[in-house]
Amino acid sequence: MSTSLTNETLPRIDGVDTPAFDRAAVTPGIVHFGVGAFHRAHQAMYVDRLLAADPSANDWGICGVGVRTADAAMRDALVPQDGLFTLTLKHPDGAVETSVIGSIVEYLYAPDDPEKVIDRLSDPATRIVSLTVTEGGYNFSPSTGEFDAANPDIVADLEASAPPRTVFGLVTEALARRRERGTPSFTVMSCDNIQGNGHMARSTFLAYARLRDPELAEWIEANTRFPNSMVDRITPATPPDLADEVVDRTGVVDNWPVVAEPFTQWVLEDDFAMGRPSLEKAGVQVVDDVTPYELMKLRLLNAGHQALCYFGYLLGYRYVHDAASDPDIRTLLRRYMTEEGATTLRPLPGVDVDTYIDTLLERFTNPAIADTIARLCQDSSDRIPKWLVPVIRERLEQDQRSDLAAAVVASWTRYAEGTDEAGDPIDVIDPLAADLVPRAQRSRTDPLAFVADPELFGTLAEEPLFTEPYLSALESLRSKGARATLAGLLA
Secondary structure: OOEEOOOOOHHHOOOOEOOOOOHHHOOEEEEEEOOOHHHHHOHHHHHHHHHHHOHHHOOOEEEEEEOOHHHHHHHHHHHHHOOOEEEEEEOOOOOEEEEEEOOEEEEEEOOOOHHHHHHHHHOOOOOEEEEOOOHHHHOEOOOOOOEOOOOHHHHHHOOOOOOOOOHHHHHHHHHHHHHHHOOOOOEEEEOOOOOOHHHHHHHHHHHHHHHHOHHHHHHHHHHOOOOOEEEEOOOOOOOOOHHHHHHHHHOEEOOOOEEEOOOOEEEEEOOOOOOOOOHHHHOOEEEOOOHHHHHHHHHHHHHHHHHHHHHHHHOOOOEHHHHHHOHHHHHHHHHHHHHHHHHHOOOOOOOOHHHHHHHHHHHHOOOOOOOEHHHHHOOHHHHHHHHOHHHHHHHHHOOOOOHHHHHHHHHHHHHHOOEOOOOOEOOOOOOOHHHHHHHHHHOOOOOOOHHHOHHHHOOHHHOHHHHHHHHHHHHHHHHOOHHHHHHHHHO
Protein backbone atom coordinates (compact mmCIF):
# COMPACT_ATOMS: atom_id res chain seq x y z
CA MET A 1 0.00 0.00 0.00
CA SER A 2 1.40 3.39 -0.97
CA THR A 3 1.15 6.67 0.94
CA SER A 4 1.36 10.18 -0.50
CA LEU A 5 3.55 12.73 1.24
CA THR A 6 1.70 15.38 3.25
CA ASN A 7 1.71 16.62 6.82
CA GLU A 8 -1.47 14.62 7.40
CA THR A 9 -0.03 11.32 6.12
CA LEU A 10 3.35 11.54 7.90
CA PRO A 11 2.19 9.54 10.94
CA ARG A 12 1.13 6.69 8.64
CA ILE A 13 4.55 6.30 7.03
CA ASP A 14 6.36 3.30 8.45
CA GLY A 15 9.86 1.94 7.88
CA VAL A 16 11.28 5.25 6.65
CA ASP A 17 12.75 7.99 8.81
CA THR A 18 10.41 10.99 8.96
CA PRO A 19 11.03 14.45 10.47
CA ALA A 20 11.87 14.04 14.16
CA PHE A 21 10.32 17.37 15.10
CA ASP A 22 6.92 19.08 15.15
CA ARG A 23 6.64 20.70 11.71
CA ALA A 24 3.64 22.73 12.88
CA ALA A 25 5.94 24.56 15.30
CA VAL A 26 8.55 25.42 12.62
CA THR A 27 8.50 28.87 11.03
CA PRO A 28 10.71 30.23 8.24
CA GLY A 29 13.89 32.04 9.21
CA ILE A 30 15.68 31.22 5.95
CA VAL A 31 14.44 32.12 2.47
CA HIS A 32 16.16 30.03 -0.20
CA PHE A 33 16.36 30.79 -3.92
CA GLY A 34 16.97 27.80 -6.18
CA VAL A 35 15.28 24.74 -4.68
CA GLY A 36 16.89 22.09 -6.85
CA ALA A 37 18.33 18.67 -6.21
CA PHE A 38 21.50 19.93 -4.55
CA HIS A 39 19.76 22.26 -2.10
CA ARG A 40 17.37 19.53 -1.05
CA ALA A 41 20.15 16.95 -0.63
CA HIS A 42 22.44 19.37 1.19
CA GLN A 43 21.30 22.54 2.98
CA ALA A 44 17.70 21.38 3.50
CA MET A 45 19.03 18.09 4.88
CA TYR A 46 21.33 19.92 7.33
CA VAL A 47 18.50 22.16 8.53
CA ASP A 48 16.26 19.11 8.92
CA ARG A 49 19.00 17.50 11.01
CA LEU A 50 19.31 20.66 13.13
CA LEU A 51 15.55 20.91 13.74
CA ALA A 52 15.61 17.34 15.01
CA ALA A 53 18.62 17.97 17.27
CA ASP A 54 17.60 21.34 18.72
CA PRO A 55 13.94 22.18 19.48
CA SER A 56 14.95 25.81 20.10
CA ALA A 57 15.89 26.10 16.40
CA ASN A 58 12.28 25.88 15.19
CA ASP A 59 12.38 29.46 13.90
CA TRP A 60 14.97 28.45 11.27
CA GLY A 61 12.72 26.61 8.84
CA ILE A 62 13.13 27.19 5.11
CA CYS A 63 10.87 29.06 2.71
CA GLY A 64 11.83 27.99 -0.80
CA VAL A 65 11.46 30.44 -3.68
CA GLY A 66 11.36 29.76 -7.41
CA VAL A 67 12.08 32.56 -9.88
CA ARG A 68 12.59 30.91 -13.27
CA THR A 69 9.82 29.58 -15.49
CA ALA A 70 11.26 26.09 -14.98
CA ASP A 71 10.73 26.42 -11.22
CA ALA A 72 6.98 26.03 -11.69
CA ALA A 73 7.60 22.27 -11.80
CA MET A 74 9.11 22.37 -8.31
CA ARG A 75 6.13 24.39 -7.09
CA ASP A 76 3.78 21.77 -8.51
CA ALA A 77 5.78 18.99 -6.84
CA LEU A 78 6.37 20.46 -3.39
CA VAL A 79 3.27 22.54 -2.60
CA PRO A 80 0.84 19.56 -2.66
CA GLN A 81 3.33 17.71 -0.40
CA ASP A 82 3.54 20.58 2.15
CA GLY A 83 7.22 20.97 1.21
CA LEU A 84 8.07 17.36 2.11
CA PHE A 85 10.26 15.19 -0.10
CA THR A 86 12.38 12.05 0.13
CA LEU A 87 16.16 11.92 0.09
CA THR A 88 17.69 8.61 -0.96
CA LEU A 89 21.35 7.93 -0.21
CA LYS A 90 23.08 5.22 -2.25
CA HIS A 91 26.24 3.68 -0.80
CA PRO A 92 29.08 2.12 -2.80
CA ASP A 93 28.34 -1.30 -1.26
CA GLY A 94 24.78 -1.24 -2.59
CA ALA A 95 23.08 -0.19 0.63
CA VAL A 96 20.21 2.27 0.15
CA GLU A 97 18.53 4.48 2.73
CA THR A 98 15.58 6.81 2.22
CA SER A 99 14.31 9.46 4.61
CA VAL A 100 11.67 12.18 4.50
CA ILE A 101 13.04 15.73 4.80
CA GLY A 102 10.77 18.29 6.45
CA SER A 103 12.76 21.52 6.74
CA ILE A 104 11.08 23.29 3.80
CA VAL A 105 7.88 24.57 5.38
CA GLU A 106 6.81 26.97 2.61
CA TYR A 107 7.34 27.29 -1.15
CA LEU A 108 6.62 30.45 -3.14
CA TYR A 109 6.78 30.81 -6.91
CA ALA A 110 7.71 34.43 -7.55
CA PRO A 111 6.00 34.81 -10.97
CA ASP A 112 2.69 33.89 -9.30
CA ASP A 113 2.95 36.64 -6.67
CA PRO A 114 6.21 38.62 -6.44
CA GLU A 115 4.78 40.79 -3.67
CA LYS A 116 4.29 37.75 -1.46
CA VAL A 117 7.95 36.85 -1.89
CA ILE A 118 9.03 40.41 -1.05
CA ASP A 119 6.82 40.35 2.06
CA ARG A 120 8.50 37.15 3.21
CA LEU A 121 11.94 38.64 2.56
CA SER A 122 10.99 41.86 4.37
CA ASP A 123 9.67 40.05 7.43
CA PRO A 124 12.00 40.59 10.42
CA ALA A 125 11.80 36.82 11.01
CA THR A 126 13.80 36.31 7.81
CA ARG A 127 17.41 36.50 8.88
CA ILE A 128 19.15 34.53 6.13
CA VAL A 129 18.57 34.56 2.37
CA SER A 130 20.44 31.63 0.82
CA LEU A 131 21.18 30.83 -2.79
CA THR A 132 21.85 27.87 -5.07
CA VAL A 133 21.28 29.61 -8.39
CA THR A 134 24.36 28.18 -10.20
CA GLU A 135 27.24 30.30 -11.37
CA GLY A 136 25.18 31.65 -14.27
CA GLY A 137 22.59 32.96 -11.83
CA TYR A 138 24.99 35.66 -10.61
CA ASN A 139 24.65 37.49 -13.94
CA PHE A 140 28.24 38.43 -14.60
CA SER A 141 30.11 38.42 -17.89
CA PRO A 142 32.48 35.43 -18.18
CA SER A 143 34.90 37.53 -20.22
CA THR A 144 35.00 40.71 -18.09
CA GLY A 145 33.81 39.43 -14.72
CA GLU A 146 31.54 42.49 -14.50
CA PHE A 147 27.83 42.49 -13.64
CA ASP A 148 25.77 42.31 -16.84
CA ALA A 149 23.61 45.43 -16.60
CA ALA A 150 22.34 44.90 -20.15
CA ASN A 151 20.55 41.65 -19.30
CA PRO A 152 16.91 42.32 -20.33
CA ASP A 153 15.57 40.91 -17.05
CA ILE A 154 17.85 43.22 -15.08
CA VAL A 155 16.82 46.19 -17.23
CA ALA A 156 13.16 45.34 -16.62
CA ASP A 157 13.68 45.04 -12.85
CA LEU A 158 15.33 48.46 -12.71
CA GLU A 159 12.20 50.10 -14.15
CA ALA A 160 10.43 51.50 -11.12
CA SER A 161 6.98 50.42 -12.27
CA ALA A 162 7.93 46.79 -12.93
CA PRO A 163 7.41 44.03 -10.36
CA PRO A 164 10.78 42.32 -9.80
CA ARG A 165 11.37 39.07 -11.64
CA THR A 166 15.00 38.32 -10.77
CA VAL A 167 16.62 37.31 -7.50
CA PHE A 168 18.46 40.64 -7.59
CA GLY A 169 15.28 42.65 -7.95
CA LEU A 170 13.39 40.74 -5.27
CA VAL A 171 16.19 40.75 -2.69
CA THR A 172 17.14 44.39 -3.25
CA GLU A 173 13.53 45.56 -3.03
CA ALA A 174 13.18 43.71 0.27
CA LEU A 175 16.40 45.26 1.58
CA ALA A 176 15.10 48.72 0.57
CA ARG A 177 11.92 48.12 2.58
CA ARG A 178 13.86 46.85 5.58
CA ARG A 179 16.02 49.97 5.46
CA GLU A 180 12.94 52.22 5.30
CA ARG A 181 11.31 50.41 8.23
CA GLY A 182 14.43 50.28 10.39
CA THR A 183 14.57 46.47 10.13
CA PRO A 184 18.12 45.10 10.21
CA SER A 185 19.50 43.51 7.06
CA PHE A 186 19.41 39.77 6.61
CA THR A 187 22.52 37.79 5.61
CA VAL A 188 22.91 36.69 1.98
CA MET A 189 24.43 33.20 2.08
CA SER A 190 25.57 31.66 -1.18
CA CYS A 191 25.68 27.85 -1.22
CA ASP A 192 26.78 27.60 -4.85
CA ASN A 193 29.83 25.64 -5.95
CA ILE A 194 31.87 28.76 -6.74
CA GLN A 195 35.22 29.77 -5.32
CA GLY A 196 34.63 32.78 -3.07
CA ASN A 197 30.86 32.40 -3.44
CA GLY A 198 30.19 34.98 -0.74
CA HIS A 199 32.46 37.47 -2.48
CA MET A 200 30.64 36.75 -5.74
CA ALA A 201 27.24 37.34 -4.14
CA ARG A 202 28.43 40.56 -2.50
CA SER A 203 29.88 41.91 -5.74
CA THR A 204 26.84 41.18 -7.90
CA PHE A 205 24.14 42.26 -5.45
CA LEU A 206 25.98 45.52 -4.73
CA ALA A 207 26.41 46.11 -8.47
CA TYR A 208 22.65 45.76 -8.96
CA ALA A 209 21.89 47.96 -5.96
CA ARG A 210 24.18 50.72 -7.25
CA LEU A 211 22.27 50.73 -10.52
CA ARG A 212 19.03 51.12 -8.62
CA ASP A 213 20.01 53.50 -5.81
CA PRO A 214 23.59 54.35 -4.78
CA GLU A 215 22.52 55.28 -1.24
CA LEU A 216 20.74 51.95 -0.81
CA ALA A 217 23.89 50.24 -2.06
CA GLU A 218 25.92 52.02 0.62
CA TRP A 219 23.47 50.80 3.29
CA ILE A 220 23.66 47.22 1.98
CA GLU A 221 27.46 47.37 1.88
CA ALA A 222 27.57 48.54 5.49
CA ASN A 223 24.89 46.22 6.91
CA THR A 224 24.56 43.04 4.84
CA ARG A 225 26.89 40.11 5.39
CA PHE A 226 27.88 37.68 2.60
CA PRO A 227 29.64 34.68 4.18
CA ASN A 228 31.68 32.33 2.03
CA SER A 229 30.98 28.62 2.13
CA MET A 230 32.26 25.37 0.71
CA VAL A 231 29.63 22.78 -0.15
CA ASP A 232 30.12 19.19 -1.27
CA ARG A 233 27.82 16.30 -2.08
CA ILE A 234 27.56 14.54 -5.43
CA THR A 235 23.90 14.96 -6.34
CA PRO A 236 22.88 13.92 -9.87
CA ALA A 237 19.69 15.01 -11.54
CA THR A 238 16.77 12.90 -10.35
CA PRO A 239 16.71 9.72 -12.49
CA PRO A 240 13.35 9.14 -14.20
CA ASP A 241 12.83 5.84 -12.39
CA LEU A 242 13.66 7.08 -8.88
CA ALA A 243 10.06 7.88 -7.90
CA ASP A 244 8.97 4.35 -8.84
CA GLU A 245 11.95 2.88 -7.00
CA VAL A 246 11.10 4.85 -3.83
CA VAL A 247 7.45 3.82 -3.84
CA ASP A 248 8.31 0.16 -4.54
CA ARG A 249 10.87 0.05 -1.73
CA THR A 250 9.19 2.27 0.88
CA GLY A 251 5.57 2.74 -0.13
CA VAL A 252 6.05 6.53 -0.15
CA VAL A 253 4.74 8.42 -3.19
CA ASP A 254 6.97 11.44 -3.85
CA ASN A 255 6.35 13.85 -6.73
CA TRP A 256 10.04 14.73 -7.01
CA PRO A 257 12.48 12.66 -4.95
CA VAL A 258 16.21 13.36 -4.80
CA VAL A 259 19.18 10.97 -4.70
CA ALA A 260 22.73 11.61 -3.51
CA GLU A 261 25.90 9.95 -2.30
CA PRO A 262 26.26 9.41 1.48
CA PHE A 263 29.25 11.78 1.77
CA THR A 264 28.40 15.39 2.58
CA GLN A 265 30.38 18.41 3.73
CA TRP A 266 29.54 22.05 4.43
CA VAL A 267 32.17 24.52 5.63
CA LEU A 268 30.67 27.91 6.47
CA GLU A 269 32.25 31.24 7.35
CA ASP A 270 30.95 32.59 10.66
CA ASP A 271 29.85 36.02 9.40
CA PHE A 272 26.15 36.78 9.90
CA ALA A 273 24.19 40.00 10.31
CA MET A 274 21.22 38.77 12.40
CA GLY A 275 22.54 35.64 14.06
CA ARG A 276 22.50 32.15 12.62
CA PRO A 277 21.23 28.67 13.45
CA SER A 278 23.55 26.42 15.46
CA LEU A 279 24.49 24.44 12.39
CA GLU A 280 27.44 22.88 14.22
CA LYS A 281 24.85 20.62 15.87
CA ALA A 282 24.00 19.28 12.41
CA GLY A 283 27.60 18.59 11.38
CA VAL A 284 28.44 21.85 9.60
CA GLN A 285 32.03 23.11 10.04
CA VAL A 286 31.66 26.78 11.03
CA VAL A 287 35.05 28.47 10.63
CA ASP A 288 36.70 31.88 10.43
CA ASP A 289 38.18 31.27 6.95
CA VAL A 290 36.73 28.93 4.35
CA THR A 291 39.55 29.41 1.82
CA PRO A 292 41.79 26.43 2.76
CA TYR A 293 38.86 24.00 2.68
CA GLU A 294 37.60 25.50 -0.56
CA LEU A 295 40.98 25.08 -2.24
CA MET A 296 41.12 21.46 -1.09
CA LYS A 297 37.79 20.68 -2.74
CA LEU A 298 38.38 22.67 -5.93
CA ARG A 299 41.93 21.44 -6.55
CA LEU A 300 41.37 17.82 -5.56
CA LEU A 301 37.72 16.88 -6.13
CA ASN A 302 36.76 19.29 -8.91
CA ALA A 303 40.11 19.22 -10.72
CA GLY A 304 40.13 15.44 -10.19
CA HIS A 305 36.84 15.22 -12.08
CA GLN A 306 38.53 17.01 -14.99
CA ALA A 307 41.48 14.61 -14.83
CA LEU A 308 39.01 11.75 -15.09
CA CYS A 309 36.47 12.90 -17.63
CA TYR A 310 38.36 13.56 -20.91
CA PHE A 311 40.65 10.55 -20.63
CA GLY A 312 37.62 8.55 -19.55
CA TYR A 313 35.55 9.64 -22.52
CA LEU A 314 38.35 8.94 -24.99
CA LEU A 315 38.73 5.46 -23.48
CA GLY A 316 35.04 4.80 -24.14
CA TYR A 317 33.61 5.23 -20.65
CA ARG A 318 30.32 7.08 -20.19
CA TYR A 319 29.82 6.79 -16.43
CA VAL A 320 32.12 8.25 -13.79
CA HIS A 321 32.23 5.11 -11.65
CA ASP A 322 33.38 3.00 -14.61
CA ALA A 323 36.16 5.42 -15.52
CA ALA A 324 37.26 5.84 -11.90
CA SER A 325 37.55 2.05 -11.58
CA ASP A 326 39.98 1.88 -14.51
CA PRO A 327 43.44 1.18 -12.99
CA ASP A 328 45.23 3.74 -15.18
CA ILE A 329 42.73 6.52 -14.49
CA ARG A 330 42.69 5.68 -10.79
CA THR A 331 46.49 5.95 -10.72
CA LEU A 332 46.35 9.24 -12.63
CA LEU A 333 43.84 10.63 -10.12
CA ARG A 334 45.80 9.60 -7.05
CA ARG A 335 49.10 10.84 -8.43
CA TYR A 336 47.66 14.16 -9.62
CA MET A 337 46.00 14.77 -6.26
CA THR A 338 49.00 13.74 -4.17
CA GLU A 339 51.92 15.00 -6.26
CA GLU A 340 50.47 18.17 -7.75
CA GLY A 341 47.10 19.33 -6.41
CA ALA A 342 47.84 18.74 -2.72
CA THR A 343 51.17 20.56 -2.93
CA THR A 344 49.33 23.86 -3.53
CA LEU A 345 46.99 23.62 -0.54
CA ARG A 346 47.02 25.76 2.61
CA PRO A 347 47.14 24.34 6.17
CA LEU A 348 43.87 22.53 6.92
CA PRO A 349 43.09 22.26 10.65
CA GLY A 350 41.52 18.93 11.46
CA VAL A 351 41.85 17.45 7.95
CA ASP A 352 44.06 14.54 6.88
CA VAL A 353 44.58 15.21 3.17
CA ASP A 354 45.65 11.62 2.38
CA THR A 355 42.45 10.32 3.96
CA TYR A 356 40.44 12.92 2.04
CA ILE A 357 42.02 11.70 -1.22
CA ASP A 358 41.16 8.08 -0.33
CA THR A 359 37.58 9.18 0.30
CA LEU A 360 37.40 10.98 -3.04
CA LEU A 361 38.56 7.92 -4.95
CA GLU A 362 35.94 5.81 -3.18
CA ARG A 363 33.24 8.38 -3.95
CA PHE A 364 34.17 8.51 -7.63
CA THR A 365 33.72 4.73 -7.94
CA ASN A 366 30.22 4.65 -6.40
CA PRO A 367 28.13 2.89 -9.10
CA ALA A 368 24.83 3.72 -7.43
CA ILE A 369 25.10 7.42 -8.21
CA ALA A 370 25.47 6.83 -11.99
CA ASP A 371 27.09 10.23 -12.53
CA THR A 372 27.88 10.76 -16.20
CA ILE A 373 31.15 11.59 -17.93
CA ALA A 374 29.23 14.01 -20.16
CA ARG A 375 28.20 16.10 -17.14
CA LEU A 376 31.82 16.46 -16.05
CA CYS A 377 32.99 17.34 -19.58
CA GLN A 378 30.55 20.18 -20.14
CA ASP A 379 31.40 23.86 -19.52
CA SER A 380 35.10 23.05 -19.40
CA SER A 381 36.10 26.61 -20.29
CA ASP A 382 34.64 27.66 -16.95
CA ARG A 383 36.08 24.78 -14.95
CA ILE A 384 39.68 24.20 -16.09
CA PRO A 385 40.77 27.86 -15.66
CA LYS A 386 39.41 27.93 -12.10
CA TRP A 387 40.30 24.49 -10.81
CA LEU A 388 43.36 23.23 -12.67
CA VAL A 389 45.21 26.22 -14.12
CA PRO A 390 45.83 27.73 -10.64
CA VAL A 391 47.59 24.50 -9.61
CA ILE A 392 49.85 24.69 -12.67
CA ARG A 393 50.48 28.40 -12.10
CA GLU A 394 51.39 28.05 -8.43
CA ARG A 395 53.77 25.19 -9.15
CA LEU A 396 55.41 27.18 -11.97
CA GLU A 397 56.02 30.00 -9.50
CA GLN A 398 58.07 27.48 -7.51
CA ASP A 399 59.85 26.25 -10.69
CA GLN A 400 57.98 22.96 -10.47
CA ARG A 401 56.51 21.03 -13.37
CA SER A 402 52.92 19.78 -13.45
CA ASP A 403 53.17 17.00 -16.02
CA LEU A 404 49.95 15.32 -14.93
CA ALA A 405 47.90 18.53 -14.94
CA ALA A 406 49.43 19.46 -18.31
CA ALA A 407 48.33 16.07 -19.66
CA VAL A 408 44.79 16.75 -18.42
CA VAL A 409 44.78 20.02 -20.40
CA ALA A 410 46.02 18.04 -23.40
CA SER A 411 43.18 15.54 -22.95
CA TRP A 412 40.70 18.44 -22.95
CA THR A 413 42.28 19.73 -26.17
CA ARG A 414 41.95 16.31 -27.79
CA TYR A 415 38.33 15.99 -26.59
CA ALA A 416 37.48 19.50 -27.83
CA GLU A 417 38.48 18.53 -31.37
CA GLY A 418 34.98 17.08 -31.53
CA THR A 419 35.73 13.51 -32.63
CA ASP A 420 36.71 10.48 -30.58
CA GLU A 421 39.39 7.90 -31.35
CA ALA A 422 36.99 5.98 -33.59
CA GLY A 423 36.19 9.11 -35.57
CA ASP A 424 32.69 9.44 -34.08
CA PRO A 425 31.46 12.95 -33.23
CA ILE A 426 31.73 14.36 -29.70
CA ASP A 427 29.05 16.85 -28.67
CA VAL A 428 31.20 19.54 -27.04
CA ILE A 429 28.84 21.38 -24.68
CA ASP A 430 30.49 24.62 -23.66
CA PRO A 431 29.51 28.30 -23.87
CA LEU A 432 32.73 28.86 -25.84
CA ALA A 433 32.41 25.77 -28.04
CA ALA A 434 32.20 27.81 -31.24
CA ASP A 435 35.72 29.07 -30.53
CA LEU A 436 37.18 26.10 -28.65
CA VAL A 437 36.50 23.41 -31.25
CA PRO A 438 38.16 25.24 -34.18
CA ARG A 439 41.15 26.15 -31.99
CA ALA A 440 41.53 22.54 -30.84
CA GLN A 441 41.44 21.41 -34.46
CA ARG A 442 43.88 24.15 -35.50
CA SER A 443 46.34 22.98 -32.85
CA ARG A 444 47.15 20.02 -35.10
CA THR A 445 49.13 22.43 -37.28
CA ASP A 446 49.64 25.24 -34.74
CA PRO A 447 50.46 23.17 -31.63
CA LEU A 448 49.86 25.86 -28.98
CA ALA A 449 46.73 27.34 -30.58
CA PHE A 450 44.39 25.88 -27.97
CA VAL A 451 46.29 27.14 -24.91
CA ALA A 452 47.23 30.52 -26.39
CA ASP A 453 43.99 32.13 -25.13
CA PRO A 454 45.10 34.41 -22.25
CA GLU A 455 41.57 34.60 -20.79
CA LEU A 456 41.56 30.85 -20.20
CA PHE A 457 45.24 30.07 -19.66
CA GLY A 458 47.03 33.33 -18.91
CA THR A 459 50.64 33.04 -20.06
CA LEU A 460 50.94 29.24 -19.86
CA ALA A 461 51.62 29.04 -23.60
CA GLU A 462 54.87 30.91 -22.92
CA GLU A 463 56.03 28.62 -20.09
CA PRO A 464 58.29 25.74 -21.22
CA LEU A 465 57.71 23.85 -17.96
CA PHE A 466 54.06 23.64 -19.04
CA THR A 467 54.28 23.50 -22.84
CA GLU A 468 56.80 20.66 -22.95
CA PRO A 469 54.66 18.08 -21.08
CA TYR A 470 51.48 19.47 -22.64
CA LEU A 471 52.70 19.06 -26.22
CA SER A 472 54.20 15.67 -25.47
CA ALA A 473 50.89 14.38 -24.07
CA LEU A 474 48.88 15.94 -26.90
CA GLU A 475 51.07 14.40 -29.59
CA SER A 476 50.82 11.02 -27.87
CA LEU A 477 47.01 11.27 -27.58
CA ARG A 478 46.80 11.85 -31.32
CA SER A 479 49.37 9.29 -32.48
CA LYS A 480 49.02 6.53 -29.88
CA GLY A 481 45.64 7.07 -28.19
CA ALA A 482 44.50 7.65 -24.62
CA ARG A 483 45.45 4.22 -23.25
CA ALA A 484 49.06 4.31 -24.45
CA THR A 485 49.36 7.96 -23.38
CA LEU A 486 48.30 7.11 -19.84
CA ALA A 487 50.65 4.13 -19.76
CA GLY A 488 53.58 6.31 -20.81
CA LEU A 489 52.62 9.15 -18.51
CA LEU A 490 52.36 6.90 -15.46
CA ALA A 491 55.35 4.66 -16.19
